[in-house]
Amino acid sequence: xxxxxxxxxxxxxxxxxxxxxxxxxxxxxxxxxxxxxxxxxxxxxxxxxxxxxxxxxxxxxxxxxxxxxxxxxxxxxxxxxxxxxxxxxxxxxxxxxxxxxxxxxxxxxxxxxxxxxxxxxxxxxxxxxxxxxxxxxxxxxxxxxxxxxxxxxxxxxxxxxxxxxxxxxxxxxxxxxxxxxxxxxxxxxxxxxxxxxxxxxxxxxxxxxxxxxxxxxxxxxxxxxxxxxxxxxxxxxxxxxxxxxxxxxxxxxxxxxxxxxxxxxxxxxxxxxxx
Ligand code: DO4
Ligand code: MG
Numbered sequence: 001x002x003x004x005x006x007x008x009x010x011x012x013x014x015x016x017x018x019x020x021x022x023x024x025x026x027x028x029x030x031x032x033x034x035x036x037x038x039x040x041x042x043x044x045x046x047x048x049x050x051x052x053x054x055x056x057x058x059x060x061x062x063x064x065x066x067x068x069x070x071x072x073x074x075x076x077x078x079x080x081x082x083x084x085x086x087x088x089x090x091x092x093x094x095x096x097x098x099x100x101x102x103x104x105x106x107x108x109x110x111x112x113x114x115x116x117x118x119x120x121x122x123x124x125x126x127x128x129x130x131x132x133x134x135x136x137x138x139x140x141x142x143x144x145x146x147x148x149x150x151x152x153x154x155x156x157x158x159x160x161x162x163x164x165x166x167x168x169x170x171x172x173x174x175x176x177x178x179x180x181x182x183x184x185x186x187x188x189x190x191x192x193x194x195x196x197x198x199x200x201x202x203x204x205x206x207x208x209x210x211x212x213x214x215x216x217x218x219x220x221x222x223x224x225x226x227x228x229x230x231x232x233x234x235x236x237x238x239x240x241x242x243x244x245x246x247x248x249x250x251x252x253x254x255x256x257x258x259x260x261x262x263x264x265x266x267x268x269x270x271x272x273x274x275x
Pocket of ligand 2 (some may be wrong): 243
């Protein structure tokens with residue numbers, strides 16, 4: 001079952017049928033502990049349609065905060081150690097990769113987040129920018145994982161590499177986050193074999209592509225959530241990105257007009273142009 005947000009309201013897709021939820025706000029849904037059960041029962045009461053216009057999709061977010069985990073894949077550890085060489089990076093990224101406490105940071109608000117088809121941005125004062133394709137957990141107020149979506153943790157690598165204390169500037173800015181196209185509403189974990197793939201098109205050609213499987217994710221999603229909710233409340237629920245395992249080579253930087261495609265089946269494809 002997938003939950004979309006559109007200008008006309010939320011829509012649930014189930015078995016190729018689309019159930020419009022009318023005036024029910026996404027905040028009401030994401031604040032529920034029983035979202036999978038609630039939606040399964042609720043759509044039984046709605047006449048479905050076989051039509052849905054994918055062009056009308058918004059980011060599936062209301063008032064939730066977006067948080068992110070970092071250095072959860074070996075590839076991310078290596079890339080950060082390299083970019084932060086002159087800032088002593090050989091040490092702290094290695095340490096956080098193996099530490100018991102994960103790296104968790106505040107990533108975005110709804111106003112800085114775009115949905116599928118929206119435009120993500122590179123910072124005007126950055127000269128080395130990359131997308132970070134990340135499985136993103138949809139977390140209830142009490143910390144239950146009630147769904148999954150695709151996230152793009154847009155990052156300015158030159159800024160974060162200059163000094164780790166610049167991380168919030170490298171990560172949080174207008175258009176720095178994309179979520180969507182939908183929330184796969186499910187409490188079952190995704191299989192370890194699930195692949196995350198990234199393709200970046202430039203002038204109609206694939207400039208970079210890569211993939212990683214969830215087997216490479218070092219941290220258990222439930223443990224990440226447990227740390228996030230330690231002494232921290234999320235009355236509307238929250239999103240938690242689980243880190244990137246795909247990092248383009250150091251010679252690569254995003255450019256305006258690039259198209260970023262991130263696919264995680266069975267969630268779908270999150271496609272955004274760089275503004
Ligand atoms: O520590 C810097 C950020 C790490 C990150 O965003 C990632 O590994 O995905
Ligand atoms: Mg990241």
